[in-house]
Amino acid sequence: MTTPQESSHYRICPLCEACCGLEVRTAGGKVTAIRGAEHDVFSRGYICPKAVALKDLHEDPDRLRTPMIKRDGRHVPASWQEAFAEIERRLRPVIDTHGRDAVALAFGNPSAHKMGLLLYSPRLAKSAGSKNVYSASTLDQMPKQLSSGLMFGSWLSIAVPDIARCDHLLILGANPMASNGSLWTVPDFRGKAKALHGRGGRIVVIDPRRTETAAIADAHHAIRPGSDALLLAAMAQVLFSEGRLRLGRLEALTQGLDAVRAAVAPFTPERVAARCGLAPEAIRTLARELAAARHPCVYGRLGTCTQRFGSVASWLVDVLNVLVGALDAPGGAMFPKAPAFASNTRGKPGIGGGITTGRHRSRVSGAPEVLGELPMTLLPEEIETPGPGQVRALITVASNPALSAPGGSRWADALAQLDCLVSVDVYLNETTRHAHVILPGRSPLEDAHYDVAFPQFSDRNHARYSAPVFEPDADHPPEWQTIMALAALLRGRPASDALALDDELTADEIRRVAGERADAVARAVRDRVGPERLLDLALRAGPYGDRFGLQPDGLNLDKLAATPGGIDLGELQPRLPDMLRTPSGHIELAPQALLDDLRAALAELDTVAPAMVIIGRRDVRSNNSWMHNLPTLAKGPERCTLLLHPADATRLQLADGAPARISGSGRTVVAPVELSNDMRPGVACLPHGWGHDRPGAQLRVAGERPGASLNDVLDENLRDPLSGNAVLSGVAVEIAPAA
Numbered sequence: 001m002t003t004p005q006e007s008s009h010y011r012i013c014p015l016c017e018a019c020c021g022l023e024v025r026t027a028g029g030k031v032t033a034i035r036g037a038e039h040d041v042f043s044r045g046y047i048c049p050k051a052v053a054l055k056d057l058h059e060d061p062d063r064l065r066t067p068m069i070k071r072d073g074r075h076v077p078a079s080w081q082e083a084f085a086e087i088e089r090r091l092r093p094v095i096d097t098h099g100r101d102a103v104a105l106a107f108g109n110p111s112a113h114k115m116g117l118l119l120y121s122p123r124l125a126k127s128a129g130s131k132n133v134y135s136a137s138t139l140d141q142m143p144k145q146l147s148s149g150l151m152f153g154s155w156l157s158i159a160v161p162d163i164a165r166c167d168h169l170l171i172l173g174a175n176p177m178a179s180n181g182s183l184w185t186v187p188d189f190r191g192k193a194k195a196l197h198g199r200g201g202r203i204v205v206i207d208p209r210r211t212e213t214a215a216i217a218d219a220h221h222a223i224r225p226g227s228d229a230l231l232l233a234a235m236a237q238v239l240f241s242e243g244r245l246r247l248g249r250l251e252a253l254t255q256g257l258d259a260v261r262a263a264v265a266p267f268t269p270e271r272v273a274a275r276c277g278l279a280p281e282a283i284r285t286l287a288r289e290l291a292a293a294r295h296p297c298v299y300g301r302l303g304t305c306t307q308r309f310g311s312v313a314s315w316l317v318d319v320l321n322v323l324v325g326a327l328d329a330p331g332g333a334m335f336p337k338a339p340a341f342a343s344n345t346r347g348k349p350g351i352g353g354g355i356t357t358g359r360h361r362s363r364v365s366g367a368p369e370v371l372g373e374l375p376m377t378l379l380p381e382e383i384e385t386p387g388p389g390q391v392r393a394l395i396t397v398a399s400n401p402a403l404s405a406p407g408g409s410r411w412a413d414a415l416a417q418l419d420c421l422v423s424v425d426v427y428l429n430e431t432t433r434h435a436h437v438i439l440p441g442r443s444p445l446e447d448a449h450y451d452v453a454f455p456q457f458s459d460r461n462h463a464r465y466s467a468p469v470f471e472p473d474a475d476h477p478p479e480w481q482t483i484m485a486l487a488a489l490l491r492g493r494p495a496s497d498a499l500a501l502d503d504e505l506t507a508d509e510i511r512r513v514a515g516e517r518a519d520a521v522a523r524a525v526r527d528r529v530g531p532e533r534l535l536d537l538a539l540r541a542g543p544y545g546d547r548f549g550l551q552p553d554g555l556n557l558d559k560l561a562a563t564p565g566g567i568d569l570g571e572l573q574p575r576l577p578d579m580l581r582t583p584s585g586h587i588e589l590a591p592q593a594l595l596d597d598l599r600a601a602l603a604e605l606d607t608v609a610p611a612m613v614i615i616g617r618r619d620v621r622s623n624n625s626w627m628h629n630l631p632t633l634a635k636g637p638e639r640c641t642l643l644l645h646p647a648d649a650t651r652l653q654l655a656d657g658a659p660a661r662i663s664g665s666g667r668t669v670v671a672p673v674e675l676s677n678d679m680r681p682g683v684a685c686l687p688h689g690w691g692h693d694r695p696g697a698q699l700r701v702a703g704e705r706p707g708a709s710l711n712d713v714l715d716e717n718l719r720d721p722l723s724g725n726a727v728l729s730g731v732a733v734e735i736a737p738a739a
Contacts (some may be wrong), residue, residue, distance in 0.1 A: 002030030009469045010037055010564035011198075012451060014444045015050040015112040015621050018043070018180035019454050021565060022051050024445065025468050031055040031469075033444070039565035042462045046188035047271070048180065049621050049633060054155035054445065056630035058470075062698050064440035065476065067409070075428060075438065080477065083437050084485060084495035090420035090436055091489060094393040097699030101363075101389045103490070108399030109624055114444070115531045116480030118452045120487075121360055121397055123505060124365040125372070128489035131360050132391055133374045139405055142723040143310035144183055146370060151318060151357035153581030154343040154527040155371055156456050157335060159318060160184040161297045162572050163192045163459055165331035167201035168293030170286070172317070173303020173729075177212035178620045182240055182301045185451075192215070192459075202293075204286065209643070210616055222680040224277035225613050228300065229309035229601050231276045231283065232316035233267035239323050240264065246291065248325040253577050256590025261321060263595050266602060275605050279679070290435065291324050294530065295331025306728035310497060310720040315556050315594045322589060327576075334572040335579050338455035338462040339545070339555055340538035344579040349607035352581030354588075367724050375724030376405050378717040380414035381728065388582040393420035395486060398441075402430040403625045403691050406726055408667045408712035412694070424482055427626055431447070433696035439486075441479040446472035450535050463544070463555060464533075464566030480530050484610035486614050496519035499529070506533060513541070517548070524548050533556060538571045543598075544569060595724055609682070610732035612648070612663065616688040616710055625689035628702035640707030641674035649675055652735055658739035662686065664713035664731060670738045671708040686710045686726075686736060 004027040011022045015517040021040025025033040027382050034054055036722055037049035051195055057063065077252050078086070091176065094102050101169060114342035125133050137145065149155045156263050162171055163186060176189040186192065193203060193216060205214040206221045206228070212471040214220040223231060235531040239245055240261045247254065268279035276283070290296045298320045327330030337345065343676060358368035363383045367374060379401065382391040394415070402411040413435035415421060423435040449466045472478070477485075477498075484498035493501065507522065514521040525536050536557035546554030582588050621633040642660050644652075656675045661668055662684070671686055679685060691709025692702040711726075717726035 005636045006121065008331075011353055011445065011466045011469055012449045012464055013051045013054065013448060014056070015627070016180065017182055017185050017454055017457070019046065019185055019451050020046055020051055020187045021049065021464065022050070022054070024054070026469065029470065031058060037043045037565060042460060042464060042683070043187035043564040046191070050623060050627065053627070053630040053632040054643050056632050058443045058445045060629060062428075062629055062700055063443070064428065064438060065473075067440065068428065070417065070436050083439060084489065086418070087422050087437050087486070087493070088489050091422070094419055098390070098392055100129040101131050102391060103128050103130045103393045103395070104134065104382065104663055105130065106376065106379065106390045106394065106396045107135040107403060108397065108404070109136040109725060110398040112453055114398070114441070114447065114479060115450050115535065116447065116478055117397060117483070119534050120480040120483040124395070124397070124483050124490070128395075129373070129490075129491040131369070132382060133373050134379050135373055136399065137371065137378065137669065138373060138375045138377070138405065138724045139181055139726050139728070141305055142370060142725045143305040143327035143720055144315040146357070146437050146723045147318065147507060147594065149316035151315065151588050152344070152579070152712045153352045153354045154356060156342065156453070157579060157581070158183055158323065158457060159327060159333035160333055160457050160459060161299045162331050162334045163196060165445060166196060166297045167199065167331060169196065169201070169203045169288065170296070170298045171203065171213060171217070172206045172300040173465060174296070174299060174301030175207070175211040175213045175618055179616045181457070181459070181705065182546045183457050184299065184301070185454045187234040199273045204289070208680045208683045209617065214641055221278055221282060222273065222611055223682060225303070225615050226307040227272070227276040227604070228304045228739050229313040229316060229598070230267060230306065230604060231278065232313060232320060233264045233598065233601070234269050234276075234283050235287040235290070236260065236264040236319055238269065238284050239320075242288075244288065244291040245323050249583045250322055250325060250576075250587070253587055254322060254589050254700060255584055255586040255685050256588060259595060263590070264701070265596050271605060275609065282553040289319065293327070296324050296326045297321065297332045297335070298326070303729055304727055307730055308598060308718065308720060310724040310725050312594055312597050315591070316727040319589060322587065328574045330574070335371050335575045336456055336568070336572055337543055337575060338460050339569065340535065340542045341452050342456050344581055346545045347581070347666040349578035351468070351579050351583070351585040354581065354583050355361045367719075368691060370724050373724070375719055375726065376401060377407060377719060378725050379409055380410050380716070383414040383417055392418060394418055394425070395422045396431060397483070400429050400431045402479070402627050402694070403689055403711060405716070406711045406714035406728070407716035408665075408709065410716065411444070421668065423480060427629070428698040429626065430691065430694045430697050432695065439482050441482070442472050442476055443470070445469040447478060448532060460571055461569035462566050463539070463560055464570060465557065465560045466564070478530065484641060502530065503659050505702070508582055510537070519615055521548050528557070580581045593722055611734055612682055612684060612735055614664070614686060614710070614713070614733045615729045616684050617643070619687060622687065622689065625692075626699070628690065628692060628707075629699045631701055634701050634705070638672065638705060639703070640669040640671060640687055640690040643674050643676045645679040645681045645683075646675050646677065647681050648684070649673060653737055654735070661736050661738040662708070662713050662733050665715040666734040667712050669708035669712050684733065
């Protein structure tokens with residue numbers, strides 16, 4: 001018997017923001033091994049357990065391979081033609097009778113990790129013509145996007161730590177030892193932190209829990225959840241009052257310094273100490289050490305975003321970086337220069353239109369639009385509340401809000417009311433179990449991949465592309481074609497017009513951008529279709545591109561595809577003022593909306609902190625809810641446990657391993673207690689994305705240990721009013737022994 005010959009393939013991991021390069025070995029159409037790609041110019045051989053689990057995902061028997069239609073309460077396999085016919089039968093009457101705002105769209109986190117979904121979802125939203133667009137951004141990162149947009153002029157101009165040259169890294173509400181960065185693509189954070197220490201640098205972590213990152217840090221301060229904005233304002237007050245500013249060249253590029261000075265003046269360390277849970281002298285030391293460092297940097301992430309003053313906290317992170325001269329400086333918070341798709345590399349350098357919010361508001365609660373989206377937590381009320389504009393149809397794309405968004409059982413009740421629910425998803429999960437039609441995507445190993453968003457947050461400039469590992473089933477369309485078929489239906493055209501519509505929309509974009517060179521540009525990419533065509537266009541027009549022949553040595557997709565492991569584009573470089581897209585051409589240090597909300601934060605200083613609050617946590621083996629169905633990641637100790645400080649457990653009469661009842665927002669879940677001295681007293685911790693006990697879901701591995709859903713006890717009515725982001729951290733709960 002002949003043994004199949006093994007072959008090696010380069011692949012970029014699509015499972016988290018680290019985006020590591022992989023070597024996938026195959027034989028006989030099967031994955032035999034997955035290792036870190038040593039020749040990858042960005043990750044250089046680093047790998048985490050999630051990448052190994054790509055084999056599980058590819059082979060998962062629960063992963064859908066054919067469309068599913070719900071008939072008589074059960075999902076049954078169907079052909080693609082039958083699926084689109086059923087969608088048209090349900091969707092068309094909703095639009096004709098109730099208008100386009102009766103259709104909503106919800107995009108999930110995995111969309112950011114698939115080139116076809118991220119590039120084509122905007123086309124779907126535009127084709128829908130609805131105000132009801134939602135995404136995981138308002139469960140995660142919208143405060144940082146909003147504050148960065150207001151300060152620098154574009155939504156993804158997010159400054160990231162230049163860890164390779166930093167010597168004092170202050171981290172708030174982030175755990176890169178588990179995540180390898182979030183809105184900061186930094187594979188092998190552990191190795192880079194070790195190198196920082198090796199050159200005499202320091203890492204300081206501010207977090208209610210002694211996280212994996214805090215454990216390797218030089219100092220850890222256990223802040224009260226939700227008070228980051230108060231702490232950051234107090235640190236800025238110390239810098240101003242003690243004359244420790246060192247803006248350097250940033251002073252000439254910045255507007256609003258005096259307004260910030262006045263705004264933070266009331267936030268003295270003594271005033272905020274009790275609410276933050278940190279001593280006044282500790283706050284002063286944090287500010288003084290930051291100002292004294294040669295190459296300092298402040299980085300805040302999920303914990304700073306998912307709180308009532310998330311936008312203010314995100315803004316103050318960059319205010320501190322400006323005040324100590326760390327913004328756009330080697331070793332500080334710098335702006336990557338992505339080879340494609342970055343708005344801060346297009347148009348006139350150094351000036352632009354800035355960003356706009358509030359172009360429309362949600363029908364029921366009146367929440368403002370931000371980045372074309374409404375807060376995800378408002379979707380149930382838009383479905384439940386009768387009247388003109390009531391949502392009656394929903395299209396979800398790689399989205400599982402029934403587990404990932406606050407509201408618990410309210411989501412199930414709302415989704416069951418819809419006249420039409422279409423889900424583009426690879427699983428029959430807690431959300432798609434309500435779908436009338438499920439349209440499955442391919443395995444990631446059957447798709448080409450380019451990271452559209454993450455080079456804009458990377459700790460080193462690079463360009464990488466990976467071809468499919470396996471040839472997909474010819475009858476299974478790629479997700480971008482599925483998206484375009486839905487877009488065609490939304491435009492009143494047959495689903496079979498998907499490819500023609502893609503050609504038309506791409507031609508329109510080329511004419512709009514290329515002007516008189518449109519014909520030449522179109523000819524240059526005529527042999528490509530879909531995402532690869534859009535990628536080639538973006539690479540060629542980008543800052544390193546060949547300019548469609550005008551720069552023959554420049555970058556294009558042919559060159560990139562011929563270089564497995566990618567092309568290194570060098571360390572981060574100062575980019576101010578050219579990358580700014582603000583109307584003033586300056587860093588807007590004092591946006592009025594943020595100043596106003598900072599004043600509102602003063603009222604927090606007079607409130608009494610709840611006796612017990614809850615926060616989430618991340619594990620290196622668990623990123624999204626669907627990863628709990630992969631055996632490689634699911635094995636080992638139970639991870640959905642409630643971390644409690646021993647003193648709290650004693651007070652609440654709870655023992656290690658005992659079941660605890662967690663109650664909030666009128667709902668209750670039960671989870672086993674895990675005693676931990678790493679927790680700040682008064683703070684409980686439960687991981688996000690669990691709760692796989694809903695009837696009708698088909699996630700067999702996840703169902704063996706379903707866990708408790710943190711979002712079931714979070715209040716869907718709590719959000720940061722500026723960004724619409726859900727409040728997921730520091731929410732009051734009651735904890736007691738379970739019966």
